[in-house]
Amino acid sequence: MPRFSLLLAAATGAILVAAPALAADFSSIFGSDSDMRSGFSADDDWANTDVGDPLTFELGLRYWYSWGAQNFNVDTGSLKDSDTTQSVEAHFRVDDASTRTYAKALGGLSFKTEGTATNTSLLGMTTTSAVTDGHIAYAGGDVGYSWLGDTKSGATLGPFAGYMYWNDSPDLGRANFTTGTSTNDFSWNGFSVTGPGNSVEDGVEINALRLGFSGKANLGSMFDVSGELAAVPYANISGVLGAFSVPTVVSGTDAIIQSSPVSINGWGYGAMGEVMFGMHPTSNLTFRLGGRAWYLQGTADTTFNTITVTNDNTHTVVGSQAYIQTSNPWSLFRYGALAEMTYNF
Secondary structure, eight states: OHHHHHHHHHHHHHHHHHGGGGOSOTHHHHSOGGGSOOOOOTTSOGGGSSSSSOEEEEEEEEEEEEEEEEEEEETTEEEEEEEEEEEEEEEEEEEETTTTEEEEEEEEEEEEEEEEEEEEOTTSOEEEEEEOOEEEEEEEEEEEEOSEEETTTTEEEEEEEEEEEEEEEEOOOOOOEEOOOSGGGOEEOSSSEEOOEEOOOOEEEEEEEEEEEEEEEEETTTEEEEEEEEEEEEEEEEEEETTOOOOOEEETTEEEEEOSOEEEEEEEEEEEEEEEEEEOSSSSEEEEEEEEEEEEEEEEEEEEEEEEEESSTTOOEEEEEEEEEEEEEEEEEEEEEEEEEEEEO
């Protein structure tokens, strides 16, 4: 429930931020008196303009069946994922014909994820496991301007700028780490030192800037095609790789044990795009089918902690260490088919 609340809050926030761009008539604020619209005249062709009713709205639902891939490198190790995910998404758009601007927002949440995870440790040992759960969530908004066309003609093309939050966290398993901090927390079982432990889920979050172009064209009276292509010049990545395990190393009489999850923090870049083909059975209802693809790559610092305990019946804590490994490559890819139902008013 908290994840879904976050999506609603993020989508609502995107609309509120964009609200100033949706004024019904910018010219009445920034223009001269001569820019003010005059009253209706019998000689004017108001039926074919947007002056009387400049705002149009779209509100709808989408289903996204996507294929996802992750690749995180941690020094000599790596954590990889290949999955299929089903998501439900809500979207909203408002167009202002008088200023040729628009704002849109969306938010989506997965309800089924399955696939395969591959985990290569720092010692080069590789294991595979099934992905049967997890969460893929996203929310964002764009504000755009139509250089060409208008909503009456149904053909538009222009630039937009926006923001996207993307949480791509399939459940790749959990790696144990010790929570012990003192000698009394550990014990000797006759073969090795042991202590209290914990584990966490994977949680990878992206905050991305989007800059691109969007367009739409009617194909006769019942069909349309729309699409967008966005560059992501900067994206921040953060979170934890809860499935990545740092192996315990025995050095002499000491055992060096992982004592925290592996955290990541870095940046990246990439691109996002989608194309949709629509059918209008009525003037207010639209069904669309199409596809979407998101790709990001970059580098990140990975950090984790270890604690050193004597590997004998005294199990004495003799030290701790924080590790950071910089400029580790990473990539995220998610693409798939979209189905949409939209109500226009």
